[in-house]
Amino acid sequence: MSMMKKTLPMLLLATALTGCSTFERGDNIPLCAAIGGVVGGGLGATESAAVAGWGALGFGLTAAAYCWVHGDEDGDGVTNKNDKCPGTPKGTEVDADGCPVPVVVVEEVVVVEPDVVLVVNNLHFAFDSDVVSETDKAELDRLAAALKSEAPDATLALAGFTDSVGTDAYNQKLSERRAVAVANYLVAQGVPQASIVGVIGEGESNPVADNATAEGRAENRRVEIAIDRQ
Incomplete structure (x- = not known):
């Protein structure tokens, strides 16, 4: 097994993990991780090891899917998998579904107290x-x-x-x-x-x-x- 084939899993893993860590900061990691997987798969295939290349590609896409499911693209505390309102502006208060919490305006009521x-x-x-x-x-x-x-x-x-x-x-x-x-x-x-x-x-x-x-x-x-x- 060539040095490239031996280092391919480590290279792909590093690429995927880098993507995931970036995703936590709000970047478009599903795309980044997928690209990492495709690049890793391409490198493996270049070494004429089709099985290793496709395996690397599959691993990369799996890593991308993992980042997408467990990541938080808009940073609102709700994972992408459960976020029904993706892309919420930073600092917006959200509910369990990741959707903005409605602002309730309470109108001041004039109360006339007795004997006052x-x-x-x-x-x-x-x-x-x-x-x-x-x-x-x-x-x-x-x-x-x-x-x-x-x-x-x-x-x-x-x-x-x-x-x-x-x-x-x-x-x-x-x-x-x-x-x-x-x-x-x-x-x-x-x-x-x-x-x-x-x-x-x-x-x-x-x-x-x-x-x-x-x-x-x-x-x-x-x-x-x-x-x-x-």
Whole structure:
């Protein structure tokens, strides 16, 4: 037996194992291992030992199949044999079948606790505007639904505020218009008008942030709702 024939199994084994180790890193090892087996078989056949060559080829293909069955091409922790969603992007959370786990979005629910005065103070307005934003409408929709189902007898007091830009007189009127706009929106969503016991404007008084910055002024342009569930 020639030196090539003697070293053929070792060469083929090294080729196959190299392929498998690469596959664990996410490369296309089924192809690599198969190529290794074919090359090994070709070398054996070149030595005029057809049986050895075909045996080497069979061994190479077996090694390729082993890598494919036991490997993890996309690195998600699920072997290729069991992976029903191959090619999952790296870092994606998957289930036992290797498929992405659905992301469940949990919407925050407004709960009105009994005997507690709840203050809603995350309603903000654009500069020099009394128009309720789409974001605030969504918040007020959830609030109105909670009030109707959980606290139909609750009373509400609304207060509007502005930043420090403009005269005191102008800001006073603007803060009142903002409070009225929110009150009207709640009534349109089914909150009884009789439950709204106060709608006032506080002007630029009682800021919650620094009026010297744009961010602070944006925080001060707001309406607060005090909800008293009796």
